Every structure is written in C-alpha cells, then in structure tokens.
Amino acid sequence: MERTPAKYRTSKLRLARLPSGREITTQVHEYVGESGGPKVYLQAAQHGIELNGPAVLRRLHHRLLETELAGTVVSVPVANPIAFDHRSYMAPSELDAVNSNMNRVWPGNDSGTLQEQMAARLWEYVEGADALIDLHTGMPDMLEHVIYMEGNETSRELAETFGIELLMEEAIDEDDDSEWTEQEFHAKLRNTATRAGIPAITPELSNSRRIQHDAVERGVEGVVNVLTHIGVLDGTPTPPVEHTVARNHIGRVPVHHSGLFEPDPDVEVGDHVTAGDHLGVIYNPATFEVLQEPTADRDGILYSLRRESTCVAGESIASVAIRTE
Ligand SMILES: [Zn+2]
Structure with a gap:
C-alpha cells in the first residue's frame, strides 16, 4: 500500500444547542494520507472524567503529523464536552432529561435529546469507517481490558492487536439478557458500529479523573498497533501478548x-x-x-x-x- 505524508485538517463541529442558545461544539482532527487506504475513527471522552483518552489522541496527533499514511484517520478527543466541562461521568440531567449516558444513544437522532443530537453529528464521521476505537478508562482498581462484541472476529482481531492482555467479549444474546436491553447496551457506540459493519473496540485504560502516563503510553501503542495492522501506517504491530479472554462484562x-x-x-x-x-x-x-x-x-x-x-x-x-x- 502506498503511503504519503499526512495532510492535516481540523474543524469545529457543531454538536447541539443549549437552552440559552449557546452552541456546543467539539474539535475534529483529520489526517489524510494516500487515497484508497482504510478509514479509522478514533474517539475519547464520551464520559467526561475519562481523561487518558484525550491524552492518547494528543500524543498520536504529533506522531501522525510526522509520518506517512494510507487512508484517513479521524480523531475526536472530546466527544462529550458537556460531561467534560462538568467534570462528571455523564451529562447533567438538566441538559438531557432522558439520556444521561451518551454511550447509550448511538447512532443518535438529529431531532432527539441533547446527547442524541451530539451522537448523530459524530456518527456522520463514523459512517464508512473500516475500524473504530472508542477510548475509555475505568475505576482506579481495575484490570485494563479491551472489549469487543462476542462473535465478531474482525473486532476481536483489532482487540488482540491493541496489545492489552485481557480481552472482554460482550455477549450479544439480547433476547436472553434483560440487563442488556434494560441498560440499552445495544446503543453503545461500539455495538452500534459493529452492527453497522464497522469493526469496533473499547479499550478500558486505567484510572479515571487523572492522566496516568503508563496508561496513556499503552493507549498510544495500542492505537498505533491497530493503525499498523489495518495498513494505515507502515510496519508491524508489536508482537502479540498472551491473551486471556473473558466474558460477561455485566457480572457485578x-x-x-x-x-x-x-x-x-x-x-x-x-x-x-x-x-x-x-x-x-x-x-x-x-x-x-x-x-x-x-x-x-x-x-x-x-x-x-x-x-x-x-x-x-x-x-x-x-x-x-x-x-x-
Ligand atoms: Zn467510559
């Protein structure tokens, strides 16, 4: 695959309007290399306290500007500016009375609630992607893992390539699992993308509310591994680690x-x-x-x-x- 230095463009995307009339916007970064290559969508901070993701995308930004690539990388470091500015996991109910969790509303709705509108605007960038990485972080005392939809082999390949040892399959037996439907897990970004034919993973890096350098480094390496694996970047991903595969993300x-x-x-x-x-x-x-x-x-x-x-x-x-x- 031919690769050329990235042409970089960035733009402010209007996501929705607040009651006062003030607009919610976020920044979209696009790195465009040789045409004909894959498109990858990267996103962080759907949950406003999960800060290692934006830090990963900032480091990646400098790497991508200095390299040659094939295809297009779209990067949205702050997918949910509302939750981020409130320094909270979810958006306040004063601004979205129906859906508190943005990761339960994909692919969004242009005429829906605040977060449904936000998701719908971002979904325009997701569509047509060949791979998607939705960066999250977990509780302080949590084993880092990468989640993908059970049975989706291409997503699993991305999860294996990312390089974190624990892989977590999320079950898709929607009929049998009332918790799945009640919690609207089907409308998580990863699951919506996978159903739309876009292989997708959610790395859960360490520690919310703070930037933890080693977690950020693992995140950067993981994203670079995926970009290399699907041919955006030249080279070979770091050798695969010995994986443990587990299931039941819901188990509590x-x-x-x-x-x-x-x-x-x-x-x-x-x-x-x-x-x-x-x-x-x-x-x-x-x-x-x-x-x-x-x-x-x-x-x-x-x-x-x-x-x-x-x-x-x-x-x-x-x-x-x-x-x-
Ligand atoms: Zn999260």
Whole structure:
C-alpha cells in the first residue's frame, strides 16, 4: 500500500444547542494520507472524567503529523464536552432529561435529546469507517481490558492487536439478557458500529479523573498497533501478548446494605476467584454491626474491586468476568 505524508485538517463541529442558545461544539482532527487506504475513527471522552483518552489522541496527533499514511484517520478527543466541562461521568440531567449516558444513544437522532443530537453529528464521521476505537478508562482498581462484541472476529482481531492482555467479549444474546436491553447496551457506540459493519473496540485504560502516563503510553501503542495492522501506517504491530479472554462484562457483585466496605486484604484485582470467595465486609461504621460479607458471584477473573469505601445499597463492589480462553 502506498503511503504519503499526512495532510492535516481540523474543524469545529457543531454538536447541539443549549437552552440559552449557546452552541456546543467539539474539535475534529483529520489526517489524510494516500487515497484508497482504510478509514479509522478514533474517539475519547464520551464520559467526561475519562481523561487518558484525550491524552492518547494528543500524543498520536504529533506522531501522525510526522509520518506517512494510507487512508484517513479521524480523531475526536472530546466527544462529550458537556460531561467534560462538568467534570462528571455523564451529562447533567438538566441538559438531557432522558439520556444521561451518551454511550447509550448511538447512532443518535438529529431531532432527539441533547446527547442524541451530539451522537448523530459524530456518527456522520463514523459512517464508512473500516475500524473504530472508542477510548475509555475505568475505576482506579481495575484490570485494563479491551472489549469487543462476542462473535465478531474482525473486532476481536483489532482487540488482540491493541496489545492489552485481557480481552472482554460482550455477549450479544439480547433476547436472553434483560440487563442488556434494560441498560440499552445495544446503543453503545461500539455495538452500534459493529452492527453497522464497522469493526469496533473499547479499550478500558486505567484510572479515571487523572492522566496516568503508563496508561496513556499503552493507549498510544495500542492505537498505533491497530493503525499498523489495518495498513494505515507502515510496519508491524508489536508482537502479540498472551491473551486471556473473558466474558460477561455485566457480572457485578451487588451491595445490599449501605455502609463501609473493607476489601479482604488477601484479595487483589487480577485474582482468579471461585464462586463464594470472600471479598470483604460491609459494616455499619457507627455500631460496627456487620451487614454483609460480599462473595464472588461466579468463578472467574476479579477484574475490578472497589476501593472507595463508602457504599450504598444497589451499587457494586466488584466485577468478575468468566474466563473463556
Ligand atoms: Zn467510559
């Protein structure tokens, strides 16, 4: 494949209008190389506290300006400026009364709620892509992983190429899984893109609310690996790592009583746990009464364990994924 130095263009995209009449815009970056190559859509900060993604795209920006490429890379570092400016995970309900989570509204709707309109404008750039990477970050104590739709081999190839050890398949048995439909997982960007024939992955890098250099470096390397794998960039991706594949992104250990959670000192993220394994204790901090001793709900990999100790009923203190490979 022929490659030429990137022609760079950037533009302000109007996403929606606020009640005051003020417009919400975001910046779109496009790196255009030799024609006939693939198109890749990169996005970060759909969730306003997930900041390693924009940092990844900033570093990538400087790399792409100095290299030759085939096709087009579209990059949107701040997909959700509303959540970002509020320094919150989601948009405030004052601005979107129906959909708080932007990652449940894809492909959006031109005449819908605020975030549906925002998604619809961005979707115009997603359409026609040959690959999509939606950069996210997770809780402080979470094993980094890359998610793709179960059974979609091309997406899985992208996930393997990215270079993070844990791959997470998200089930697609929409009929059997009420949680899937209730939570509108079908309208996540990754799932909507995959259904539209665009292989898509969601890397979940470490740590929200802060920039963590090693996570950013892994993110840059992962995106460059994918760009190399599909031929935008010359070269070979870094050698594949030994992957662990797991399933059930939905698996959660629920809190039944509000109180203080103390994790079991012998339990660590990344551990292989068995159903019934002790994960810690929830107690009433005023009376010391033990309220719940949460246990692993299934055999699998403990990929996140809550470190924020105050918890309320209905939350989750841990996530266990079922290992499939
Ligand atoms: Zn996220």
